[in-house]
Amino acid sequence: MKNYKSAKVEYAKYGVDTDAAIDILSKIPISLHCWQGDDVMGFEPAADSGKGQIVTTGSYIGRARNPEELMADIEKALSLIPGKKKLNLHASYAIFKDGEYADRDMLEPKHFEPWLKFCKKKRIGIDFNPTFFSHPMVKDNLTLSSPDKKVRDFWIRHGKACIRIAEYFAKNTGVECVLNFWIPDGYKETPADRLSPRLRYQQALDEILTEPYDKSKVYITLEPKLFGIGLESYTVGSPEFCLSYAHSRGLTPLMDNGHYHPTESVADKISALAPFYEKIALHITRGVRWDSDHVIRFDDETKEIAKEIVSCDCLDKVFIAMDYFDSSINRIAAWVLGSRNLQKALLYALLLPHKKLSELQDEANFTKMFVMDEEFKTFPFNDVWDEYCERENVELSMNWLREIDIYESEVLDKRN
Ligand code: RNT
Ligand code: ZN
Numbered sequence: 130m131k132n133y134k135s136a137k138v139e140y141a142k143y144g145v146d147t148d149a150a151i152d153i154l155s156k157i158p159i160s161l162h163c164w165q166g167d168d169v170m171g172f173e174p175a176a177d178s179g180k181g182q183i184v185t186t187g188s189y190i191g192r193a194r195n196p197e198e199l200m201a202d203i204e205k206a207l208s209l210i211p212g213k214k215k216l217n218l219h220a221s222y223a224i225f226k227d228g229e230y231a232d233r234d235m236l237e238p239k240h241f242e243p244w245l246k247f248c249k250k251k252r253i254g255i256d257f258n259p260t261f262f263s264h265p266m267v268k269d270n271l272t273l274s275s276p277d278k279k280v281r282d283f284w285i286r287h288g289k290a291c292i293r294i295a296e297y298f299a300k301n302t303g304v305e306c307v308l309n310f311w312i313p314d315g316y317k318e319t320p321a322d323r324l325s326p327r328l329r330y331q332q333a334l335d336e337i338l339t340e341p342y343d344k345s346k347v348y349i350t351l352e353p354k355l356f357g358i359g360l361e362s363y364t365v366g367s368p369e370f371c372l373s374y375a376h377s378r379g380l381t382p383l384m385d386n387g388h389y390h391p392t393e394s395v396a397d398k399i400s401a402l403a404p405f406y407e408k409i410a411l412h413i414t415r416g417v418r419w420d421s422d423h424v425i426r427f428d429d430e431t432k433e434i435a436k437e438i439v440s441c442d443c444l445d446k447v448f449i450a451m452d453y454f455d456s457s458i459n460r461i462a463a464w465v466l467g468s469r470n471l472q473k474a475l476l477y478a479l480l481l482p483h484k485k486l487s488e489l490q491d492e493a494n495f496t497k498m499f500v501m502d503e504e505f506k507t508f509p510f511n512d513v514w515d516e517y518c519e520r521e522n523v524e525l526s527m528n529w530l531r532e533i534d535i536y537e538s539e540v541l542d543k544r545n
Pocket of ligand 1: 164169183258311352354385412420452
């Protein structure tokens, strides 16, 4: 890129090596969530969508309605996103050949074979999630914490089945699989008994974990949440519960930045967990006034999370996934935009003079630390970004949108 050389010189003045930054960025795996492509519907014949706590809003044309369409859309998105990717699947995206439907508690690796084939062709790893929502066995908003043993047992079987599927993905791709547990369980009103549901959740998870798995290939993560729609007063899997559980059982904590009080910062929590966990998993999203899962922007919150990952030297410790769903704009554009913004935030973080800034902190030179932090915001960042895109062979700037426009008129328009 024509301006890259001068940008490189500018950054080098502060000891920042732009080539090294580009190189590191290209190797950070970003997990692309399949559910942005179809409004979190999945492929089950009687998908109970709309129930459960996952809400998408908007009615943009071209939602992927079957595995072929979703794979084609993912393929388009992947071609426009630089860097290393993984695909993040949910159990509700099992693919059934004619007449061989299996309910969630009976899922097997074979129901995900086409996904494995797809990802092997793309040479990417796979992450996985049991789907504890949008299903008739979610009773009164409860799954693993239900007082009804039949309900709990159904979801325990689901959890175990997902461990087997995660291991199948990891073994066959050669890439570790992050298996994330999130349950929507909770109450709209102040419950009379907060303890029993948590004890039941704890026991159910213990039961699921009796399923043997290879801990060097499958990383089980637990995702807490402060509240959900219809669960405003109490969630069973609260942050304290999930962290304590994960820590006591050797699991990995997962933090979704939409799941906390609005003034809490997930960026700050990374260094708080880092000393205690081998791995930390993240769902990067954007909440607007609530856990609304808007498309990731290149904004302060995302930059701050990226900055912490880099400055805490946690790049090998974190599993980075995205979790948002917008059906009011072109869904492929949503994927590409969010992924690129997240990578921009990581690049931005990689281009900061962390060593210098922390020296200033230790010297209590807070004035200079503040000034430098601000000045770097207007450094020639975009020249380095464009260089990265060029080296990765993806479209620069907004040119990628043109490709999506063509895909929209040639493919998506015809889906209605
Ligand atoms: C829900 C959680 C969860 C889901 C996905 C689809 O609040 O964030 O991670 O969004 O599993
Ligand atoms: Zn999440």
